[in-house]
Amino acid sequence: MDNEYIVSLGRAAKNASAEISRASTAQKNAALDAIARLLVEHSDEITAANKLDLEYAAAKGIPAPMLDRLKLDDKRIAGIADSLHELIKLADPVGSGSRTTRPNGLVIENIRVPLGVVAIIYEARPNVTVDAAALCIKTGNACILRGGSEAINTNRVLTQLMRDALCEVGLPADSVALVNDTSRESATALMKLRGYIDLLVPRGGAGLIRSVVENAEVPVIETGAGNCHVYIDESADLDMAVKVTLNAKLSRPSVCNAAETLLVHKNIAAQFLPAFKSALTHELVIRGCERTRALIDCEAADESDWATEYDDYILAVRVVDSLDEAIAHISRYSTKHSEAIITRSMESADRFRSEIDAAAVYVNASTRFTDGGEFGFGAELGISTQKLHTRGPMGLDALTTNKYLVTGNGQIR
């Protein structure tokens, strides 16, 4: 890979960011509107490119769920355009802030400003190409998109349309750039592009995250690792416990907020586990501890199951002696994404909320709600599982930083 190519992308994005950072909300919304229009007008071109990607991917033997995520049709393109119109309605955080006057007369304003250049490394999901770029445009950031190789033809068309839309409203095309090289080297070069990238968001599996931790020299927000738990307390409402567990595991197993391990208090296990198993609405591989296997027919779990994010129709199940044991298990294996307790005990709920260290802690609700849309943010760039900057769904605010503006009349210290 030609490292000069990545540096040139970085330089162009940095230059563009200086301009788009000062764009008005109206101008940024006009860009989003133009993107929505151009996507729909050029849906034939998009779907033709997407067909190429789908054919290559099918020939490579890509699994069906991944092919489905890769696919764009007229309906999905209309859906993307709709979400752009929703994004237009959201408040622009840039320029908001607070103001104080110090005893010496200095006026100190602390305002939200764009980060600058945001790079996103993601999998073969073309909708992310538009979503991520749109969130960056709305917040006055330039972005560099490094999508998966399987979507490269689709991404090229989408990116060109977005660049055309930016030009149409007088904003620099380089505010949105696609890395035209989907090698591992291009991703690593982005991670080291210090001085040009203000934030790198890796979206992907454990391998990508590990590579980022080892290689990144630019600021990173880690997203997406979700080894989420549902704990059924001894006082749980049985029906609610079954309903929430089914939803947390089965409604969309491939996403990061789906449950991976179920913990059940020993005093409710004999009632709950058979009820849960007989309520299953989809085939599910259960890997249970010994006490689980004494109650329901299932595979045997080993230590590695507690640490695994299956992203599949597989659930690890463990019977625990107490809330303490449940909290200790979660503290050991959790990726600090989303954790739920089902309980009627206020004491258990309070302890769980206080002692579980995670982006989102649920009492009597499904872990599946950890999502920018469900939280009312309107959109998200990913779910942060780190503690710096922001935790949980990353909405528009997460794409800004602060800047102190200090105005005086000659004050010295």
Add this chain to the structure above:
Amino acid sequence: MDNEYIVSLGRAAKNASAEISRASTAQKNAALDAIARLLVEHSDEITAANKLDLEYAAAKGIPAPMLDRLKLDDKRIAGIADSLHELIKLADPVGSGSRTTRPNGLVIENIRVPLGVVAIIYEARPNVTVDAAALCIKTGNACILRGGSEAINTNRVLTQLMRDALCEVGLPADSVALVNDTSRESATALMKLRGYIDLLVPRGGAGLIRSVVENAEVPVIETGAGNCHVYIDESADLDMAVKVTLNAKLSRPSVCNAAETLLVHKNIAAQFLPAFKSALTHELVIRGCERTRALIDCEAADESDWATEYDDYILAVRVVDSLDEAIAHISRYSTKHSEAIITRSMESADRFRSEIDAAAVYVNASTRFTDGGEFGFGAELGISTQKLHTRGPMGLDALTTNKYLVTGNGQIR
């Protein structure tokens, strides 16, 4: 270095953090009060250890300003105790937050919680040992302190007194730990202590920052690099320009918010530069561009001067043709810490505020105000020059993260 030693410190701090994270504000304030009392009660012990450090440092030929920063006497210890009492008065951010109810009835609270374990790598300034630990205690974090080798005897006594104080009020002693090994390897091991450290704050020179960028696998907030500029606009009030520049450069040249380069509009340079030079209250080495040298007697600056943070009685001076040229110069060489314009033009002020990308942008005031105390935060752990999490002085809020608490009655998605 025994890496197991650093891991054991990390493990102990992580365990302590679970407990101190749930301490009440009253209990945390009681710990701060006990620290203040023990420091004063044991000031003989502290100054005896400090005398050892000072002797070693003097024998090593450490420069006088560094010896002064290393020194603790009864008055300085009383000053540290006073600042602890000030910290007690500040509001505890932990537990504050917002609450919304979603249309489906889910209650979503977003509350501030401690980060967990904070590690600080810093120079030989024993006051930082207490300040940093106290900020962490106030926000419910455990901390691991890795101070400079020259202060190790002082730091051992201070840390033991803080641990005694924590025990006295029923909080775990391991909430404050000192790395008893001041080798470069112990710093690198801390940078890689993933899973135990939630935030690493390096305080030090360019070498430390570069090492952190290359080695760190834990989340980092970069602090302290300050290549700060003062720009004298053509419309500046001459007296104010002289007064603010003198203050920004001379009031404390060794700190990060001191000015390093002075930019002067060509139309005011012939008036301003001689006036500035004749107003100097301290010997100052001036390194000027050719146009500067045509107006005042000084050394010749080269390209490297624009990029240098002298932290000394040295000032680089450049005459520029326009505000555009000043902004371009700052954008190229700034470390994005603190930048000032002196002007009577509202248009120049607005452009400078908008186009300069820095933690703090000043109009008609000295860069020296970028400081937690001066901003009204009461205390600071350092000045963040990065954009993620927080920018500018890091007060108590910066030592917390957020956590979503979601409460329902069986909601599924």
